[in-house]
Amino acid sequence: MESTPNEYAHINGWGVDADPTNEPTHPIKNYTGDDHQRLNWERPPLQAVTVEVLKSNERPNLTAVFGTSSPPSGLSGIIRRYAFKSSESEYGHWLPLLLADRINVVEGIVDDLRQGHIPNIFAEKGWKADWKYNREGLVKNLLVGVVVTTAVIALLSRKKKKSIR
Amino acid sequence: MLAMNYRGPFRVRAAHKPYPEILHPGDAIVRVTRSCICGSDLHLYHGLVPDTRVGMTFGHEFIGVVEEIGSSVQKLAVGDNVIVPFNVACGTCAFCKQGLFGNCHESNSQATAVGGIFGYSHTAGGYDGGQAEFVRVPYADVGPTIIPDWMDHDDAVLLTDVVPTGYQAAEMGGIKMGDTVVIFGAGPVGIMAAKCAWLFGAGRVIVIDHLEYRLDFVRNYAQCEAYNFKSMDDPVLFLKKTTDWFGADVCIDAVGGDASGSALQTITGKKLLLQAGSATALHWAINSVKKGGIVSIVGVYGPTDNLVPIGNVVNKGITIRANQASVKRLLPRLIDHIQAGRLNPKEIITHRVPLEEVADAYHIFSAKLDNCIKPILIPPSARK
Numbered sequence: 001m002e003s004t005p006n007e008y009a010h011i012n013g014w015g016v017d018a019d020p021t022n023e024p025t026h027p028i029k030n031y032t033g034d035d036h037q038r039l040n041w042e043r044p045p046l047q048a049v050t051v052e053v054l055k056s057n058e059r060p061n062l063t064a065v066f067g068t069s070s071p072p073s074g075l076s077g078i079i080r081r082y083a084f085k086s087s088e089s090e091y092g093h094w095l096p097l098l099l100a101d102r103i104n105v106v107e108g109i110v111d112d113l114r115q116g117h118i119p120n121i122f123a124e125k126g127w128k129a130d131w132k133y134n135r136e137g138l139v140k141n142l143l144v145g146v147v148v149t150t151a152v153i154a155l156l157s158r159k160k161k162k163s164i165r
Numbered sequence: 166m167l168a169m170n171y172r173g174p175f176r177v178r179a180a181h182k183p184y185p186e187i188l189h190p191g192d193a194i195v196r197v198t199r200s201c202i203c204g205s206d207l208h209l210y211h212g213l214v215p216d217t218r219v220g221m222t223f224g225h226e227f228i229g230v231v232e233e234i235g236s237s238v239q240k241l242a243v244g245d246n247v248i249v250p251f252n253v254a255c256g257t258c259a260f261c262k263q264g265l266f267g268n269c270h271e272s273n274s275q276a277t278a279v280g281g282i283f284g285y286s287h288t289a290g291g292y293d294g295g296q297a298e299f300v301r302v303p304y305a306d307v308g309p310t311i312i313p314d315w316m317d318h319d320d321a322v323l324l325t326d327v328v329p330t331g332y333q334a335a336e337m338g339g340i341k342m343g344d345t346v347v348i349f350g351a352g353p354v355g356i357m358a359a360k361c362a363w364l365f366g367a368g369r370v371i372v373i374d375h376l377e378y379r380l381d382f383v384r385n386y387a388q389c390e391a392y393n394f395k396s397m398d399d400p401v402l403f404l405k406k407t408t409d410w411f412g413a414d415v416c417i418d419a420v421g422g423d424a425s426g427s428a429l430q431t432i433t434g435k436k437l438l439l440q441a442g443s444a445t446a447l448h449w450a451i452n453s454v455k456k457g458g459i460v461s462i463v464g465v466y467g468p469t470d471n472l473v474p475i476g477n478v479v480n481k482g483i484t485i486r487a488n489q490a491s492v493k494r495l496l497p498r499l500i501d502h503i504q505a506g507r508l509n510p511k512e513i514i515t516h517r518v519p520l521e522e523v524a525d526a527y528h529i530f531s532a533k534l535d536n537c538i539k540p541i542l543i544p545p546s547a548r549k
Contacts, residue, residue, distance in 0.1 A: 011363045011388055013507030017498075018342055018366030034259035041258050044271060044304070045237070047189040054287070055274045064255060064271040065189050065303040067281070067291030070218035080216065088278055094467075097215035097288075098438055105173030108219035124176040126528025133534040 052077075054084045076104035167545060168222045168297030169523045174212030175531070179521045182222065185293065185301035190237035193305035195249060198547040199322040200227035200295040200520075202540050204352045205465040207531050208422045209286055213435065213442055214467055216275070216287040223284040224542075225251035226325040227295025228318060231309075240306045246318070247309040249302055250492030251326045253281030253290060256307035267489030272303070280489070296523060298544040310496050313504075319511035320503050322541060323353075328499055328510050330463050330490040331357025331419070335365050337461040337486035338415035343368035347404055347413040347453060349446035351379035351391065353513055353539045354463060355419035359387035360508065362417075371413070373400055373449075375425055378536040386512060394426060404453040412455035420446035421464025441467035451478055462487035516540035519548070 008014035034041065044064040051071040055062055072080045079100035086092035112119045122128075130138040170180040185194055203226050209217050231245045241247065254261050255271035260280075272281030273290040281303075284294015293300060302309060312321045331354050340346060346362040348355050351374035362370045370389035374380050380391040394400040405412055422442025425431070430443040442465075450460045460483055478485060502508040515538045518526040526540045 008363065013502065013505065014363050015342065015366035016507065017336075017364040018340075020341070022336075022339055022341075022365070030263050032259070032262050034262050037259065041262075044255055044257060045190055047303075050188070053274055053291070056277050058277045059274070062274045063281070063290075065191070065253070065281070066272075066274045067287070067293065068188065069222065069291050069293040070220040070287070072218075076218075084275075088276055094215045101212065101215065101217055104219045105176075108172050111219075119172065119176075120178075121176065124172055124178045124524050126524040126526075128522075129525035129528045129534060130532070133529065134532065 054080060056088060057084065058087050074104075074107050076100040076107055079103065166298040167520055168293070169224060169520070169542075171209070171217065171221045171223060172219055175210065175528075177210065177223075177524050177527055179523045182293075182297070185299055187233060187235045188301065189303055190235040191304050191306060192235040193231050193238055193241055193302045193309065194233040195227075195229040195247065195295075195300050195302050195309070196232045196546060197227050197229040197295050197298060197300055197544050198246075199229075199318060200224045200297075200542045200544075201322055201325075201327070202296070202526055202530050202542065203326055204354060204423070205285070205421075206527075208442065208465055208467070210527055210531060211423065211435070213422050213438065214286045214288060218287060218291075221284065221286070221291075222293040222297050222300075224294030224296030224300075225283040225285055226322060226327065227283070227300065228312065228322045228325065229295070229300070231305075232299065234305060238305045241309060241311075245309075246312040246321075248312055248321050248324050248496070249283070249295065249300075250308045250310075250329075250496070251282055251285075252308065252489065252492055253283065253292060253303055254307050254493065255304050261307075264491055264494045265488075266308070266491040266493045268491075282489070296520065296542055298520070298546050308493055310493070313500065316500070316503065317511055319514055319541070320509070323510035323513070323539075324496060324499055324503075325492065326490065327353045327513075327539070328357050328508065329492045329495040330354050331359075332361040332364075332495055332499060333488070333490040334358040334417045334419060334461050334463040335361040335367075336495075337459075337463075337488065338362070338365075338417055339459050339484075339486070340365035340367050340415055342366040344414035345369040345371070345408055346415045346417065347371045347373065347450070348417045348419055349373050349450055350418070350420035350424075350464065351376070351383045352419065355417075356383045356386055356513060356538070357510070358417050358419050358463070359383055359389045362415075363388070364502070364507065367415075371404070371407070373404075376533055378533075379538065382513075382536075382538055400426075400449050401452045404449075408455070412458060413453055414455060414458055416450035416454040416458065416460050418446045418450045418460065418462045418464040421462075421466050424464070451481075451483060454481070454483055456481050457483070459484045459486060461485075463490070513539045514541055518542055520544045 083096035253272040254266040254269040281290035
C-alpha cells in the first residue's frame with residue numbers, strides 16, 4: 001500500500017527531502033574527474049614543520065596542514081616511528097601503535113611525577129560521578145578489587161614462604 | 166587556557182595547556198563557547214583508536230567566537246560566532262571538490278584512509294580538539310560557518326557532527342517513499358538518523374538498542390518504533406518477521422566500534438583489540454536488510470580488520486554506503502530544517518557540565534549514568 005502524506009501528518013517535514021531520483025550515490029554523482037589529475041590540484045600554502053610529524057608511507061608528502069599535538073617522544077615515540085614504516089593495511093602498522101599508546105600512558109604518569117604532580121586517578125576516572133549516580137556499582141567494584149588484590153597478595157606471600165623453607 | 170587532557174584509557178582531566186597558535190595563514194583561533202562529548206570520543210576514551218597520545222585534547226563538536234585570524238583568511242572576522250564542522254578540509258583537493266569534505270587529502274599526513282578530524286587521535290591528523298577554551302582551526306575559510314542570528318547556540322553545536330551524521334546516514338540509505346528503515350543504535354546519531362529518515366519519506370522507522378532509557382527517548386523524540394535486542398532471541402529473525410519475512414529496505418549502522426551484543430566480537434574487538442571494535446551492529450544490518458537493499462554505515466570503525474560477513478553482501482546484492490559526514494555540504498539544508506522547526510536538535514542535550522568536570526562528564530556518558538543522551542561542556546570563559 002502506498003504511503004500518503006496524510007498518514008504522516010503528525011511528523012513535521014515528512015517527505016520534504018524525498019526525491020524519486022535520489023540514489024545513494026552522492027557524491028559519486030558529483031564526480032569531477034579531478035582525481036585523475038592526482039596531486040596536481042593547487043595546493044594551499046604548506047605549514048612549516050616545527051615538530052616531528054609522522055607520515056603515512058601511502059602518500060608522498062606531508063599534507064598542507066597538520067596537527068602538532070603531542071609529537072612522538074620516548075619509548076612510545078620509537079615504536080610509533082617503527083609503526084609508520086608499514087602501510088595502513090598492515091597489522092605491523094596498527095598493533096605497534098596500540099602498544100605505543102599503552103606505553104605512553106606509563107610515560108604520562110612518570111612525566112606527571114617528574115613535574116611534581118601526583119595524578120588523582122580517582123578524579124580522572126570520574127568516580128565522583130559514580131559516587132553520585134552509581135554508588136552501589138562503585139562499592140561493588142571496589143570490594144571486588146580489594147578481594148582480588150588481597151587474594152593475589154596472599155597467594156604470592158604463601159609461595160614465598162614455601163620457597164624459603 | 167583550560168583544556169581536556171587525555172591521560173590513558175578511561176582517564177582524562179581538565180588541565181592547563183598553552184594557548185594555541187596560528188601555524189598557517191589559513192588558520193583561525195576560536196574561543197570555544199560550547200563543545201560536546203560525542204559517542205565516537207568514547208572510542209578514544211576507551212583506548213580503541215590507535216595513536217591516541219597522552220596529552221591530547223579531544224573534541225570535534227564545538228562552536229565558538231573567532232578570536233584571531235591568519236593572514237589569508239577572508240570569509241571570517243574576529244568576533245564572528247561560528248559552527249566548526251568536525252572535518253578539517255582544504256576545499257581545494259580532488260575530494261573536497263566532489264563534496265567529500267570528510268575525505269580531504271590535505272589535512273591528515275598520518276593516514277590516507279581518513280581525513281583530518283579535530284581532537285580525534287593522530288590517526289585523524291593530530292589536531293587538538295575543542296574541549297578547551299581555545300582551539301586552532303585550520304582552513305578557516307572552508308569549514309567554519311557563521312551561526313545565523315536566530316539560531317539557538319545549543320542547536321548550532323549539534324550541527325558540527327551529530328545532526329549531519331544522522332542526516333547523511335539517512336541520505337546514504339537512498340530512502341524511497343514508504344521504505345522501512347531500521348537503525349541500529351539509539352545514541353545521539355541513531356536518534357538523529359531516525360528523525361531524519363522521516364524527512365526522506367520513510368514509511369516505517371524502527372530503532373534497535375539495549376538501553377531502555379534510550380529506547381524511550383527515541384520513541385518520543387523521533388516518533389518511531391523502538392525495540393530492545395536483549396529481549397529478543399535473535400534480532401535478525403525479529404526484523405525479518407516484522408517486515409513480512411522480507412527484511413528492511415534500508416538498514417543503518419549507527420553504532421560501530423562500541424557495539425554490544427556478541428561475546429566473540431566483544432572479546433576480539435573491545436578486549437583484545439584484534440579487530441576494529443565490535444561489528445555486531447554491522448553484522449545484524451547486513452543480515453536484516455532485504456535482498457537488493459541498502460546498508461548505510463556511519464558507526465565508527467577503527468582501522469584494523471573485522472569479522473564482517475562480506476559473503477552475504479555479495480550473495481544478497483546489497484549496496485553498502487559509508488562515510489564520515491561531509492558536514493559543510495549538508496549545513497545549508499540542515500539550517501533550513503531547524504529554522505522550519507523540522508529538526509530540533511537541542512532537545513537531545515541532557516547534561517551541561519563545566520569543562521573543569523570533564524572527567525565526570527566522560528564517565529557519565531561512557532557508563533550511561535543518569536539517563537545521559539548527550540552531554541555538552543561549557544568552558545569557564547563562556548560562563549562569564
